[in-house]
Amino acid sequence: MPSDLNIRLRNDFGELAGLREKLKKFCESQNLPQSGVFAVMLSLDELVTNIISYAWDDRLEHSISIRARCGDGVVEIEVEDDGKPFNPLKYAPPDLSSPIEERHIGGLGIHLIQTYMDEIAYKREGERNCLLMRKRV
């Protein structure tokens, strides 16, 4: 089976269902354990949702490139977009010990990605955000 998955999405939430479907098939073809599949699906879902929500201030069409690879017990996912600079690693985790009245609503998606992935690397290349996520499976 090919061990690479390449997907290009438009910045449209309607694209997410197709992304999930392709990613699920990819994970199945690589015989990933269920816990790994869940972590990868959730993290990519959260990241792409975040990009579509915040990366662009215009209402134009943009694209998001996703590449997934699997080998040596690691799933690696690269995501690229030409939105404004966004480094998810720079965000402090939400305070998860505060009482309910002080809980913030935002920041949970990024926190999930940081928790579920084993490794995350960000770089800004020219006009593009490049995020690399790795998960041991």
Added chain:
Amino acid sequence: MDMTVINADDELTHVKLRGRVDLDTIGDLDREFTRHTVTRRKDVIVDLSDVDYLASIGLRMLITAAKALNKFGARMVLLNPHPDVEDVLRTAGFDKVMPIEHDLESAREVLKATA
């Protein structure tokens, strides 16, 4: 995604969610969920046993409702989440502000104990 009201009496609202709770399903669900839980201002049990996927947008729905209920002195308890879903809830620190229970009796007990 759908939601069923199992019970709504003077003490408690008991609802059950089904399917995925993500961006695709959240719009209608959020409205229904808020209407049947927050609006009643009673303690809430949310049965998650048939929810197979919970994204951060679903976490937001739960914490927003729990915060609103808290203002009225009411609490929310989550019932019987799938292990993957429970892991998301714990990762988000929700277990500290809305107890996670695995049977209905315990969920009722927790609400009684904190009444």
